[in-house]
Amino acid sequence: MINSKKDYLYYLNADRIALGKPEYSFFHGVKEYLKIDLIWKFQRLLRKSEYYKNVKSKQSFIGKVSYIIIKRRFKSKSLELGFSIPENVFGPGLAILHYGTIIINDAVRIGKNCRIHACVNIGTSGGKEGAPIIGDNVYIGPGAKIYGEILIPNNCAIAANAAVEKTFFNEGMVLGGVPAKEIGKVDIKRIIKHI
Known part of the structure; x- marks a missing residue:
């Protein structure tokens, strides 16, 4: 902050x-x-x-x-x-890659070096107040939906159109699918080149 x-x-x-x-x-x-x-x-x-x-x-x-x-x-x-992006959500090193719909709840917290695409929605689930906490060096692909009181670890990539609704613990993973699951490992430095 x-x-x-x-x-x-x-x-x-x-x-x-x-x-x-x-x-x-x-x-x-x-x-x-x-x-x-x-x-x-x-x-x-x-x-x-x-x-x-x-x-x-x-x-x-x-x-x-x-x-x-x-x-x-x-x-x-x-x-x-x-964009519907509130203040004090993203850490330093934010890279928004395209304009288009990006909706983020003000309770969300995202670490440094986030790379985010269009049509992403990050927020609460089912009227509950808890929102995602996303670690450092995370790539969020186009159309990804991340919701609920969940944690996403550092150095992960969220695939296009993934629906992430549960906590993950392993760093350096690709999260994809509906609902999202770990589908492989990723060297995040190949996607977020400035880190």
Whole structure:
């Protein structure tokens, strides 16, 4: 969770690396402005909104007003891209690969270096409050559904269209099928190359 300006800058840099963006320079800034990478813009707004919510809004009235303005911009960009992603869910190193429907409950917690595709739904099950806790270095394929009070360990890959509704304990596994089961081992560094 972002609890300081240092955390904010760390999260932004980790997300930039995860998305394969070069370090900022004037030339790169102009290129980005002309290209308009909507996902990178969304992720920067997500982190800025988290920073203002967790830090700035607690420091001053101006911080609270600034947070409201940033939150509105964040919500607008979320609607434009089809994302329903609340603040303070993802650790550093988030890589959203495509815009399209991504729905995540605000009780979900996801570790660092998550790589996520479109049409993913992560949330609670059957009106219960418990939500998934997903470890570090997890790849979530297109159309995956992850729900309930479950744990997903580090270094796993969730296959496209998998329905994960139970806890898994073995790291480095591919989870796939409906309902999901361990279908093989994975070297996550081959999928999430920046770790």
